[in-house]
Amino acid sequence: MTVLPAGCRVLITGGTGSFGQTMVRRLLDREVGEVRVFSRDEAKQDAMRQSTGDERVRYHVGDVRDLDSLMRATRDIDFVFHAAALKQVPSCEFFPMEAVRTNVLGSANVVEAAERNGVRTVVLLSTDKAVYPVNAMGMSKALMEKVAQAHARNHPYSATTVSCVRYGNVMYSRGSVIPLFIEQIKAGRAPTVTDPHMTRFLMSLDDSVDLVEHAFQHARAGDIFIRKAAACTIGDLAEAVCRLFDVPVKLDLIGLRHGEKPDETLATREELLQADDFGDFFRVPLDARDLNYALYVSEGELAGLTVQDFNSANAPRLAVPEIIELLRSLREVRAELSLRETAVAC
Numbered sequence: 001m002t003v004l005p006a007g008c009r010v011l012i013t014g015g016t017g018s019f020g021q022t023m024v025r026r027l028l029d030r031e032v033g034e035v036r037v038f039s040r041d042e043a044k045q046d047a048m049r050q051s052t053g054d055e056r057v058r059y060h061v062g063d064v065r066d067l068d069s070l071m072r073a074t075r076d077i078d079f080v081f082h083a084a085a086l087k088q089v090p091s092c093e094f095f096p097m098e099a100v101r102t103n104v105l106g107s108a109n110v111v112e113a114a115e116r117n118g119v120r121t122v123v124l125l126s127t128d129k130a131v132y133p134v135n136a137m138g139m140s141k142a143l144m145e146k147v148a149q150a151h152a153r154n155h156p157y158s159a160t161t162v163s164c165v166r167y168g169n170v171m172y173s174r175g176s177v178i179p180l181f182i183e184q185i186k187a188g189r190a191p192t193v194t195d196p197h198m199t200r201f202l203m204s205l206d207d208s209v210d211l212v213e214h215a216f217q218h219a220r221a222g223d224i225f226i227r228k229a230a231a232c233t234i235g236d237l238a239e240a241v242c243r244l245f246d247v248p249v250k251l252d253l254i255g256l257r258h259g260e261k262p263d264e265t266l267a268t269r270e271e272l273l274q275a276d277d278f279g280d281f282f283r284v285p286l287d288a289r290d291l292n293y294a295l296y297v298s299e300g301e302l303a304g305l306t307v308q309d310f311n312s313a314n315a316p317r318l319a320v321p322e323i324i325e326l327l328r329s330l331r332e333v334r335a336e337l338s339l340r341e342t343a344v345a346c
Contacts, residue, residue, distance in 0.1 A: 004079065004216060006031040011077045011119075013064055013110060014084030016044035018173035019125060022205040023081055023212065028054055038062055038073045039084065064106030070113035079216050080122040082110045088175060089129070089137045093258040096136035103140035108147050115151070115160045123215045124148050126166040126224070128201060128264040128312075135259025145224060152222030152286050163219035165211050166226045168201020168266055168312065172332045177234070181241040182336055190252040191242065196235025198256075199263045199312035202326065203229040211281055222286025226267050226275075231312035232323055240323035244333070245340060265311040272307050282310075 004010070010027055012020045015037030027035050038060045039045060045059045062069030064084045074080060085103050086092055092099040107124055114122045126145050129138030148162045172178050181191040211227045219225065232240075235251065242249045267275065267282055275282040308314060318326065327333045 004030055004032060004213065007033040008078040009034040009036070009076060010079045010081065011036040011038055011073055013038045013070075013080070013082045015039055016041060016048050017083055018170065018205060019083040019208065020081075021048065023083070023209050024048075024052065024057060026206075026209050026213070028052075028056065032056065034058060036060055036073060036077065038064075038070075064109055065101055067109045067113060070109050071116065074110075074113045074117045074119055077114075077117065078120050080110065080114050080119050081212055081216075082107060082122060082124045084110075085125070085141070087127075087137065089135050089259045090257050092137035092140065093135055096140075099136045099140040100143075103137070104143045104147065107144040111147060111151050111160075111162055114162070115155070115158060119160050121216050121219065122148075122160060122162045123212055123219065124162070124164045125212075126164045128166065128168045128266045130166065131265040131268060131309075134261050137259070149222045149286055153288060153290075156221070156288075158221070161219055161221050163215050163221070163223040163225065165208075165215050166224055166266060167208050167211075168203060168227075168229050168231070168264060170205055170208055171202055171326070172330050173205060177237070178241065178327070178330075179332070181238055182245070182333070185241065185245050185247055186336075186340075190250040191238040192254050193234055193238050193251045194254055194256050194260060195262065196233060196238070196251060196253070197262070198234045198260075199231050199315075199317075200234060200237075201229040201231050201264060201266060201312050201315065202237075202318065202323075203227060204330065214281075220285065222288070224271075224284040226271075226282040226284065226310075228280055228282070228310075229266070229315065230318050230322075231315040232318040236318070236320050237323055240320050240327060243320065244324050244327055244337070263311050263313040265309050266315075267310040269307045269309050272310065 014020050016039045035057045040063050060073045086099045126141050130141035133139040133142050145164050148164050151162045184191050215225050239249045271284045275284045
């Protein structure tokens with residue numbers, strides 16, 4: 001278990017979201033001195049304040065698009081976890097400049113504020129959609145990763161270490177497909193599936209937070225940490241949810257939405273050629289060469305070019321019984337099953 005220094009102060013942007021709330025709960029189990037939740041939605045902050053009830057949590061209303069508000073929020077902070085983002089793929093397709101303003105410029109503001117205030121470590125949350133991106137959300141997240149790497153190249157002696165963590169689909173995160181399937185089943189509807197053969201990575205919020213904590217303590221400037229994960233087809237996932245809630249397996253096929261692709265990639269073969277394999281995750285180090293490319297023209301090796309991308313089509317594939325077991329491990333799913341059993345008993 002990774003343990004942050006006792007008494008440290010942590011800022012979480014987008015702290016009222018799924019990642020943020022899980023991270024807050026984890027940090028409160030540690031001997032942290034303060035956790036600052038930074039987000040735009042005061043109503044969600046108030047609800048979180050009521051449910052958390054811990055004086056170590058402080059709430060800051062602000063927007064990552066505003067550098068001044070970030071400057072105030074990062075003052076005297078040791079660690080920053082940047083989770084604030086526009087994440088919905090279709091929305092970003094219709095409003096790509098909004099994705100740029102939040103995911104790219106907002107992330108640059110987070111890095112800038114952290115640098116100016118002497119924050120020790122900044123970890124930015126990325127996504128598999130940043131790899132070979134075909135949609136505005138993925139493109140903006142890919143540029144966010146470049147912002148982190150550019151900071152490392154341009155500020156080699158900075159006291160602030162900026163790195164990224166990259167994940168696939170996080171189960172039961174806000175706006176994800178599993179709670180959507182459950183709500184549709186509760187409403188007596190068939191789960192809506194874009195393409196049953198589409199594949200996606202699956203991982204838990206707790207697994208994602210584990211990697212963030214590791215990055216807080218061990219990241220070097222410009223590192224990208226990639227959490228390995230198993231994958232499944234969307235059709236098998238929908239079937240698993242139906243079987244778990246004891247309803248007939250019937251899917252409503254709606255076709256691909258804006259900006260979607262059949263499979264997602266967590267790590268390219270180019271990244272894997274230089275990555276360190278740590279069992280549960282890869283670490284892709286920074287390419288720290290400068291712009292004097294002539295120095296490197298005759299260098300480089302051809303070995304290892306047969307390495308494949310790590311994507312959801314070639315990752316370990318979960319069968320329906322394995323997906324059901326994984327779903328049962330989620331406290332949110334167990335809570336929904338308990339409510340359903342109570343309703344049936346009544």
